[in-house]
Amino acid sequence: MVAWDADFDYRLNTLAGDISTSDGVDGSDPFYGIGAEYEINQVVLRAEYERYDLSDSGEDLEIDLVSAGLGYRF
Numbered sequence: 341m342v343a344w345d346a347d348f349d350y351r352l353n354t355l356a357g358d359i360s361t362s363d364g365v366d367g368s369d370p371f372y373g374i375g376a377e378y379e380i381n382q383v384v385l386r387a388e389y390e391r392y393d394l395s396d397s398g399e400d401l402e403i404d405l406v407s408a409g410l411g412y413r414f
Contacts, residue, residue: 342392343368365396373405384411 345366352359373390385408392403 341368342371342394344394367394367396369394379413382413384413385409386411 343366345364347362347364349362350360369392371390371392373388375386375388377384377386379385387409388405388407390405390407392401392405394401394403
């Protein structure tokens, strides 16, 4: 599960004056992923894939995250 919070600020400067508004939404949704780790001597290689399926008021947003890492174990 992931808890999220988004805030939006909008400002527009026009000849008639400034227009500004703000809004915010939050929620909690499931996320999932898979990863692998491989160790050569003391060097660690890691790769991960994660997908976040966020939804609020009928709007859906999918975020895909791919990451890789390199580490050294003492």
